Amino acid sequence: MKLIKKGAEADIYETKWDKSHAILKIRKIKNYRNPHLDLKIRKQRTIKESQIMAQVKSFGIPAPLVYFVNLKKSSIMMQKIPGKPVHDLPDSKIIQCSIQIGKLVGTLHKNGIMHGDLTTSNFILSNGIIYVIDFGLSQNTIKSEDHAVDLRLIKEILNSAHARIFEKSWNNFLIGYKSIVGNAKFVKITNLVTNIEMRGRYATVV
Structure with a gap:
C-alpha cells in the first residue's frame, strides 16, 4: 500500500x-x-x-x-481510474476536454448533486472518457446558489492553474454546461456566479 x-x-x-x-x-x-x-x-x-x-x-x-x-x-x-488528471494534460487537450467537463457538471447539477471540489485534478481522462473523482465534499442539493459555488470554483481553478487558456477553456465549459441544463438555468446560475464574484470584490475593497 x-x-x-x-x-x-x-x-x-x-x-x-x-x-x-x-x-x-x-x-x-x-x-x-x-x-x-x-x-x-x-x-x-x-x-x-x-x-x-x-x-x-x-x-x-x-x-x-x-x-x-x-x-x-x-x-x-x-x-483506481487509470489515466491522467485533466490538470496535467497539454493546454490544447484541456481546452478540448472543457466542453465535456461542462456537460458532466451540468448533468450533476441537473440531477441535484453539488460536487463541492471542482478542480481539474478531479477529472481523469482515461481511454477517451473523462471520469469524475473525489466526491468527499459532495451533497444532494437543488439550490442554484450551491451550483453557482461549484461553477465559481472551477472558474477560479481555470483562471489560476490554466491562466494562458482560461478564456477558451471557460467558454467551452459554459457551452457544455448550457447544453445540459438549458438556457433558463444557465442564465440563473451564471448570474449568481457574477453576484458571488462581486461580493468577493466588495469584501476585498472594504
Missing part, C-alpha cells in the same frame, strides 16, 4: 483489491473534536460519499466503482 496524497480530511493510498488496482481513502481523526462526535461525523461523511458515487453512476457519470466501505475505519475502497 502506497500513500499518494495527504489531505486535510483524508489520506489516499494506492493498493490492490481482488488483484485489481484500487484506491483506499481513509478519513482522518480530528483530535480537536469530541471522539464520539468525530466518529459520527466521519461515518456520516463516508456513507454520504459512497452513496453519491453510486448515485452519479446511475445517471451516467463516469466515476470509480465502490468496492468496500469500512465504517469503523471511515474508509472507502474504490476503483
